[in-house]
Amino acid sequence: MTITTPPESALAVGVTVTLTGEEFACAACGVVTDAAHVESVTVNTFSRDGRLAEQHVARFGRCAGCRERRQRAETLAHRYPSLAAAQGARQVALDRFDAVLAVGEMLGAPVRVDDAATGFVSAVASAKELSALLQHALVPAMSLAYSRQPEGREGTANAAPWGHVTPEHRSEARRALAAWLKARVDKPRFIPVPTDSDILGCAACGVGSVAALASESAEAWHSLDLDPRAFGGRRQAERLWVHVCPRCTSAIETHGVGVTALEAALFAHLGIRVVPGSVEARVTGFAALPLGTPANDTPWGHIDTAALKRDLASMGAGA
Ligand SMILES: [Zn+2]
């Protein structure tokens, strides 16, 4: 997943402006604001060994965009009260929700929280999604604010929003947000056998769809030009363009295209320990069935597995 942000130069990274007495830097993004929304922020200065060296109260503003984001944080706290309570004090919850939302803004990929947000890639529409966003993005988020920068921020402001954020911090935030987005969209789903297939299921086990992550759906099925006789077909038949499910594909990768691979996949499915090819099991693949046979609901539905197990037991094979 790629998050596209404007070129670094367009963000005026690192360019600061000096403030007059009537101006304040936005506590979050650092741009110049007027005195209408001034707030006092406790600024902690840390020594090189990480200890708190100094603490003082400084005055910052809050720009319109960052005030709007604060509203979204309030909306989230109101909508997901138990998740907000789990953060501790209400102020802490608001700060955290605000901070993770700010990661999206800083990267030019704002996170939506409105009721209509369901289905948007970059949106929070459930407590679970918010919880995942916190989990992924809270660490880079909490040190993002202009007022949290180590030193020399009073009396100056950013020429552009978030201009104080270093390239390293920006990359870390981008990775965190990308991981969250990927986790959101990467839910397993059922991928049906591709429609260009000559048959309606996996050429071996016959299933009609397989569960795969969205990001892997293109590789869920393995394509094959198959002589059906290789899978137990008896008639002389045309070669078929078929697809094979992931489990049967791995059996084919080990044993090659043939009945031994079918046995390996079937025995694995049944949990039977038999060396493939060591018994006369007469397993046929789905591709050997008449064309137009509907796909199996479960793998190997076209095989009488109970009879097969009895046969194997009578041969003294299997477990
Ligand atoms: Zn701002």
Ligand SMILES: [Zn+2]
């Ligand atoms: Zn299969």
